[in-house]
Amino acid sequence: MKKDIHPDYHTIKVVMTNGTEFTTRSTYGKEGDTLNLDIDPNTHPAWTGSSQTLLSKGGRVSKFNKRYEGLGI
Numbered sequence: 001m002k003k004d005i006h007p008d009y010h011t012i013k014v015v016m017t018n019g020t021e022f023t024t025r026s027t028y029g030k031e032g033d034t035l036n037l038d039i040d041p042n043t044h045p046a047w048t049g050s051s052q053t054l055l056s057k058g059g060r061v062s063k064f065n066k067r068y069e070g071l072g073i
Contacts, residue, residue, distance in 0.1 A: 012024060
């Protein structure tokens with residue numbers, strides 16, 4: 001195995017959006033840095049597994065088709 005190719009693995013503090021903090025090991029930043037989360041994994045659908053439906057009133061393709069439907073292409 002090659003030497004000195006792996007990133008430094010150290011302890012950081014993670015601050016969640018609701019203010020709770022915990023300590024973990026990561027390659028983020030330097031020893032003792034703080035990582036402030038912008039998205040809360042306790043409520044975000046990507047982490048909770050809940051399905052979220054987005055209601056779209058016409059996507060890009062339908063907007064394009066509507067705009068250029070009279071050209072007869």
